[in-house]
Every structure is written in structure tokens, then in C-alpha cells.
Amino acid sequence: MVQNDFYDAFKASLSDPTFDRIYVLSHLNPDGDAVGSACALTYLLRLSGKKALYFTETPDHKYAYLSDAWNSDRYGGLFAPEHFITTDTTGFSRLSKLPDGFSHENEFELLLSFVIDHHKCNSFSCTHKLVLSEKAAAGEIIFDLYKNCGIGFDEYSAAAIYTAIATDTGCFRYANTRASSFLCAAELCEFAPGGSFYEINKIHFETKSFKKIKIESYAVENAIFRINGALVFSVFDSSERARLSITDIELEGVVSMLRQIEGVRAAFVLKQQPSGEFKVSVRTDYTAAFGGINAAELCACFSGGGHDAAAGCSLSGAPDEIIDLLESAAVKTMNSKNASV
Amino acid sequence: MVQNDFYDAFKASLSDPTFDRIYVLSHLNPDGDAVGSACALTYLLRLSGKKALYFTETPDHKYAYLSDAWNSDRYGGLFAPEHFITTDTTGFSRLSKLPDGFSHENEFELLLSFVIDHHKCNSFSCTHKLVLSEKAAAGEIIFDLYKNCGIGFDEYSAAAIYTAIATDTGCFRYANTRASSFLCAAELCEFAPGGSFYEINKIHFETKSFKKIKIESYAVENAIFRINGALVFSVFDSSERARLSITDIELEGVVSMLRQIEGVRAAFVLKQQPSGEFKVSVRTDYTAAFGGINAAELCACFSGGGHDAAAGCSLSGAPDEIIDLLESAAVKTMNSKNASV
Structure with a gap:
């Protein structure tokens, strides 16, 4: 799907009252990009007045600073989903967790509204599907989504998107690091406490058991x-x-x-x-x-x-x-x- | 010294024919910022038609990709310096190497034309001295110098400045990493082979004996x-x-x-x-x-x-x-x- 069409469709859905009760899903053994991009997306939906939850197996404790997105207590427990959005996940068999009653791909895809990924081999079937393999992290696509929806960053979204990009680039060391990764980080820095993501880097790159x-x-x-x-x-x-x-x-x-x-x-x-x-x-x-x-x-x-x-x-x-x-x-x-x- | 005054003075010296035969110096046991900022500065001077040399003890072999700046063979050996510029060096006793006849601070400072540093405690006495302690690396100041002099980046200068910034920020992990570090990296990326500094990162952050x-x-x-x-x-x-x-x-x-x-x-x-x-x-x-x-x-x-x-x-x-x-x-x-x- 063409990038701008996807963003337009997503933006339109934000003002559609029937687009609500959304589960954001990412992949098995969720890593920093899975967690970060899903949390930032869930947060964007909530800022737009939607009931949204990052539906996942509990991520590693090092992602605790983003835990609000997958904590269903804020809604008094789980709710019945009416829409699914996946991020950073290549296909059905790779999903971290499935809600009751959606154990078949066809059932799942009936509610699948948007697919966001940076893996070329993405196999989901969905009208609104955006796969940008040139992006170092799915988080970079979510960054663009915030911009396109005119939603400003704050400390939570900056931490989530930064986590996605920093972990998938090995803290900007890997060959997938491009100008766009640095540009996202530069802008997000302004919303980090004290202007620095050191605390997040310490968790992911400076701490070992x-x-x-x-x-x-x-x-x-x-x-x-x-x-x-x-x-x-x-x-x-x-x-x-x-x-x-x-x-x-x-x-x-x-x-x-x-x-x-x-x-x-x-x-x-x-x-x-x-x-x-x-x-x-x-x-x-x-x-x-x-x-x-x-x-x-x-x-x-x-x-x-x-x-x-x-x-x-x-x-x-x-x-x-x-x-x-x-x-x-x-x-x-x-x-x-x-x-x- | 005020930043703009420094840049103006530096720019003026580039079109001054008596400003020539320049030794760029950095600190003892030169690290990535010492080597990178000195090499980028030497290269800028050469692009402006100056005879310039990075005068230093030979840096570690991992900096070999920048070696042209300190190789005096291109001039048939050492030449008598008429101007000194220091970068990333707090004071006289910290200089990596001294040319013959300049073993006293006063003699040295007579030829000291410009001082560039990001360490607050810089002790050099020099009319044109720019110390910006908010910069993560001296390389960031050299980046701004290129911009102010209207000199475009290329593969060599991008590699040198990137080396300076990446090593002094621990590849963007440390608390000194700010939006400006990411913005420099984003712009320099465009001049890296294949748009990525992976090869330089591999040398500095992915290789251990x-x-x-x-x-x-x-x-x-x-x-x-x-x-x-x-x-x-x-x-x-x-x-x-x-x-x-x-x-x-x-x-x-x-x-x-x-x-x-x-x-x-x-x-x-x-x-x-x-x-x-x-x-x-x-x-x-x-x-x-x-x-x-x-x-x-x-x-x-x-x-x-x-x-x-x-x-x-x-x-x-x-x-x-x-x-x-x-x-x-x-x-x-x-x-x-x-x-x-």
C-alpha cells in the first residue's frame, strides 16, 4: 500500500467512532521494537480517545517503564476486541498472544484493520498494510504516523519509539542504521528527561546479569x-x-x-x-x-x-x-x- | 569567545595567505575524538588550499582509515610550522607531541592561532578560543565549522567527524548524547559508503582482541x-x-x-x-x-x-x-x- 494512502486511512479511522476497542499486537518473545512500536501505537490511539490495549505475553521486566500499554487494569480487565492492529510481526503464526475465539487466521484477519511492519516477508492479508523494509525499525514507521496524524510527542511516546529504534539498530551500531534513524532520535531527545536517553540505554545496552x-x-x-x-x-x-x-x-x-x-x-x-x-x-x-x-x-x-x-x-x-x-x-x-x- | 566571532575569525584566516603551514594538535594517547576532530580540521584546511598536518604520536592502528592527515610523506617530510591549532586538548601538558623548539608553553602559544575544545577546564591562552562544554565531542564543533565555512562534507570528513562523535558518546549510549549529536550523524550518514557507518562501528564497537x-x-x-x-x-x-x-x-x-x-x-x-x-x-x-x-x-x-x-x-x-x-x-x-x- 502506498505510504500516504495508509496514513490517510489511519487518520480517517481516528475520527471514526466505530473504530474503537482496539488490540495492538506484536510478535512472540517481544523485543524492543515489538514492545516499543506497539506501546507507542497504543498510546497514540488512547490520545485520540480510543480504548486500546497492547495485547501480548508479558514482555521482559526491562521494558517495565512502558508497561501501561499492556496493563488491562485501567479498563477493569480485558474487553472484547473489535479491531486488531499488528506491528513488527510477519504473520499470524508469529503473534505473541491471541485473544479467545481468534485461533484461526481467517477469524483473526476479519478484525485486522491495519498492519505495520518493516519485514519484507510480511504475510498478513489486510487492506491497510504498510511494509517499509528500508526502515531500521517498525518504530520509525510509528514515528512517521505520529507526524502524519499531527500528534505531538511526549515523554512516554518518545521513550517507546526510541526503545524500538535503539534496540533494532543495536544502539545505532548495525548496518541498518540510516539518516532517518538518527533524525527520529534527534527529535525524540527533546522529550527525554534531561534531553538524554541514557537511562533507557543503560537498561538495554549497559546492563548484564x-x-x-x-x-x-x-x-x-x-x-x-x-x-x-x-x-x-x-x-x-x-x-x-x-x-x-x-x-x-x-x-x-x-x-x-x-x-x-x-x-x-x-x-x-x-x-x-x-x-x-x-x-x-x-x-x-x-x-x-x-x-x-x-x-x-x-x-x-x-x-x-x-x-x-x-x-x-x-x-x-x-x-x-x-x-x-x-x-x-x-x-x-x-x-x-x-x-x- | 563568542561562537560566531570565532567562526568569522576562522573563516577570515582561510583567505589570508599568511595563514599557512599549520600543525593541528590533539591530546596524548589520542582517542576517537582527538583523532577524528583533528583529521577533519586538517582536511578542512587542506580543502582551503593550506599546507596542514595533524602532528601527533601515531594513533592506534584502528584509526588507520584516517591516516592521511598525519602522514607527512605527502609534503616530503615535516615542515616548519607557522601556526598551531589544538582540538580536544585541555592544555599544554596534555599535548600528544611537540615540534622541536616548542618545549615551553610560551613559545608554543606564540604560534597558537585557534583553540577548539569541549572540556570546560581548557587552560590555553589564545585570542581565538572556542570551548563549548555542552557538545558531546570536539567533532561536533568541527561539524559546525564546516557549515560556517560553507565547506561541504565528503566521505573522508564524514568518517572523521562521525568517528569523533561516535567514540565520545559510546556510540550514542552515554548521557552526553544530545539531539545535536544525532543531527550531525544524520547529515554525515549521507556521505558514508552505502549510507551506513557500519564499517566504522565494527572497528570501534564490535571488535575486541x-x-x-x-x-x-x-x-x-x-x-x-x-x-x-x-x-x-x-x-x-x-x-x-x-x-x-x-x-x-x-x-x-x-x-x-x-x-x-x-x-x-x-x-x-x-x-x-x-x-x-x-x-x-x-x-x-x-x-x-x-x-x-x-x-x-x-x-x-x-x-x-x-x-x-x-x-x-x-x-x-x-x-x-x-x-x-x-x-x-x-x-x-x-x-x-x-x-x-
Whole structure:
């Protein structure tokens, strides 16, 4: 859908009295962009006099400063939804939570009024659907929505949209960071306490549990290098996981930390599952502009998938054998890259 | 000096033929803002037809992409300077390197034409001196200088100024990040290859040597906690430093990593010197807007000093005794804070 048509339709709905009792939904295991964009959207609807709720599994406690959007107590509990809006969610099966009576996609889509996303592969069917894959975060689209609706920012909306953009860009570090991300942040800054988002940055980028730091330190102490340090592997087998009682969530991010080691072109974390199989997380040096190892291509060798620089797959066998397989696939991926240059 | 007067004087000097043969200087152990602001300034002078050189000790290899500014080969070696400009440097004793014949402050200041800085405590004596302490980086002042001189950005100047701003704000994470930092970054983005500074971010924020990561992991494994985890200490004594051959530079940043542990309000790294004494680096949760432990106040108890959230001091004795002393000072600093609320 064309951007301006979408904004016009959305703006029109704000003055439509039948557009009310709205559930805003985002994706499973909600991250900063899911939470931030959904909260900012819910808030915009409320500022426009609508009954609106961010309907989701409870996000991680670090998002508590935005919790008003998903707290149904303000309405004396849940209400029957008449409209759905999704943000940052590619499709039905990825929704964080479903209201009673909407377990089929068709039922759900009957009430689906607007879809906002920045993932190209969005599969929702909806008349008013805006997917802008050039945006670093769905939060940037919500930022534009505020502007288009003529609704000013305040401390809450600024915190929510900033959270969305900062987390999806790794605090402006990743390759998806563009002028538009910085421009949003510059404008939102004016509504941050003391003109600075330091408190939010501290929560998301400057705080780690001691357990998480200990896990990272275990990964470094037991790192296995291949091809002169171009590849690094760390194995968390069932016995080690049991010894330190490590959940899958606590292992997130370990692979990104290993990827930062100077000279590393691909990092792998092998996480043994209760089934005995290993879930493998892969992070590579791939960037669209500069090449590198494509993680999705590498994982495709083992029926896995993901993004160019971050992907995953599952493999069975002894860790040593799995490492050999992954090494071969990495070499093949490097060579196929070189061959095509 | 008033900002506009400074810019006017600088602009006038660009069309003055006697303003030539210029050395741009920055501070000792040059960091990203020192290197970035000096390189961008040198480049601006060259674009204006001046013979200009960034005169400095060779910066760390990670700044190699800006090396043209300090490479004197383009002039067949060093030339006799007729003008000095300093950037990001508080005073004479902090200069990275001095040209022959300028070892006295008075001699140096005779040729000092312009002083640019964002540290309030700047002590240079110079007619044309611009110190803007509200700027996150000296690079932001150079950004404004380009605008005022009507000189457009290109890939080199954008990379240099971005480096200055990104490194001094911890990639836009620190409390000094303001709307102006984001606005500079937004405009400079347009001159980055592919519209993204990812390659520069990777060098400064996504790359660590394996040795550095091993040192951090040692610090975590041997961390000592006090007051329910509010304080964390890590000791690198001479024998440990010798065993891992750890330099002072390699210990930089370890204290910031410890500071990130959830619940920590102050982190301390004790680095034994060849003299036997311990240099102590302190990082605290102090922010102007939100309070916390003031690191400078804490270190002042031991004749040390620094900034509100980052300071240092030196202490002699056994590590356990030093930790006790630091703990008492931290408690006293917390109490004095509470008392004044």
C-alpha cells in the first residue's frame, strides 16, 4: 500500500467512532521494537480517545517503564476486541498472544484493520498494510504516523519509539542504521528527561546479569578456533547447561559476543537440546555492501535459515563432528562467494 | 569567545595567505575524538588550499582509515610550522607531541592561532578560543565549522567527524548524547559508503582482541563483590599481569565491563604497577540528572580525581586492605549523597 494512502486511512479511522476497542499486537518473545512500536501505537490511539490495549505475553521486566500499554487494569480487565492492529510481526503464526475465539487466521484477519511492519516477508492479508523494509525499525514507521496524524510527542511516546529504534539498530551500531534513524532520535531527545536517553540505554545496552557475564566468560574460556581464528565455536552441552542451569534465553547474545573477536568471520554457538540434538546459532561478518560469509546460505546447507548475518540450524551428532560439518560449510560458502566475484 | 566571532575569525584566516603551514594538535594517547576532530580540521584546511598536518604520536592502528592527515610523506617530510591549532586538548601538558623548539608553553602559544575544545577546564591562552562544554565531542564543533565555512562534507570528513562523535558518546549510549549529536550523524550518514557507518562501528564497537576478551573473562571469574553486589572489584597484581603479559592499555575498558553487571553501582579495577603500588580505575552509576555514586568524590578521598562517573586514584598495600578502604569511601560517598537529598 502506498505510504500516504495508509496514513490517510489511519487518520480517517481516528475520527471514526466505530473504530474503537482496539488490540495492538506484536510478535512472540517481544523485543524492543515489538514492545516499543506497539506501546507507542497504543498510546497514540488512547490520545485520540480510543480504548486500546497492547495485547501480548508479558514482555521482559526491562521494558517495565512502558508497561501501561499492556496493563488491562485501567479498563477493569480485558474487553472484547473489535479491531486488531499488528506491528513488527510477519504473520499470524508469529503473534505473541491471541485473544479467545481468534485461533484461526481467517477469524483473526476479519478484525485486522491495519498492519505495520518493516519485514519484507510480511504475510498478513489486510487492506491497510504498510511494509517499509528500508526502515531500521517498525518504530520509525510509528514515528512517521505520529507526524502524519499531527500528534505531538511526549515523554512516554518518545521513550517507546526510541526503545524500538535503539534496540533494532543495536544502539545505532548495525548496518541498518540510516539518516532517518538518527533524525527520529534527534527529535525524540527533546522529550527525554534531561534531553538524554541514557537511562533507557543503560537498561538495554549497559546492563548484564552476572550469570550472563559468567556464561560469556565460559564461552571464551572454552572457545574452539578453526582456520587461523576465522571461525570460532563454543559448545554448551546438556551436562554443562545442567551444571550452570542455563536457559536458551540466557544463551542469546553469546554468539554475538564471540563474533566480536578480532579476526573472526563467523561465530557458532552449539546449544544441546533435551532431545540431544544441537541448536546452532550463527553470526557472520556479512554486510550487503561489503560481502563476507552469508549466514543464511551457510545454514541452508543443514535445512536451517535466517538473515544474511544471523541465522540458525539444527544438527545431531558429537560436537566435534558438528564443528567439522560447519567448518566445511563455511569454507564452501566463502569459496562460492569468491567464485562469484 | 563568542561562537560566531570565532567562526568569522576562522573563516577570515582561510583567505589570508599568511595563514599557512599549520600543525593541528590533539591530546596524548589520542582517542576517537582527538583523532577524528583533528583529521577533519586538517582536511578542512587542506580543502582551503593550506599546507596542514595533524602532528601527533601515531594513533592506534584502528584509526588507520584516517591516516592521511598525519602522514607527512605527502609534503616530503615535516615542515616548519607557522601556526598551531589544538582540538580536544585541555592544555599544554596534555599535548600528544611537540615540534622541536616548542618545549615551553610560551613559545608554543606564540604560534597558537585557534583553540577548539569541549572540556570546560581548557587552560590555553589564545585570542581565538572556542570551548563549548555542552557538545558531546570536539567533532561536533568541527561539524559546525564546516557549515560556517560553507565547506561541504565528503566521505573522508564524514568518517572523521562521525568517528569523533561516535567514540565520545559510546556510540550514542552515554548521557552526553544530545539531539545535536544525532543531527550531525544524520547529515554525515549521507556521505558514508552505502549510507551506513557500519564499517566504522565494527572497528570501534564490535571488535575486541581475543586477549582483551580473555582478560575480561579473568576479571569476571575473579570478581570480588561487596555490599550485596553494589560494589565489584577485580585485582590484577604483578604476578598475574606478568603471567598474561598485560599492558595498562589492555586493562582499559575492563572496569566499564564490570560496571555493566546488573545491580553494580561502582566498579573498581586494581592494577599493580612495577613500583608495587596499585592504580585504581573507578566507574560509577553517577548521572547528573539521576544521582548515584560520584566517582571523582570517591577518588578524592585518596588524592585522586576525574569525572563524575569515571575517575582514578593510587593506593599502596595489600589488595584486601585497599578493597576495604575503597568500600568505606564508597559507603561514605553514598551516605553523604543521601544526607544532602
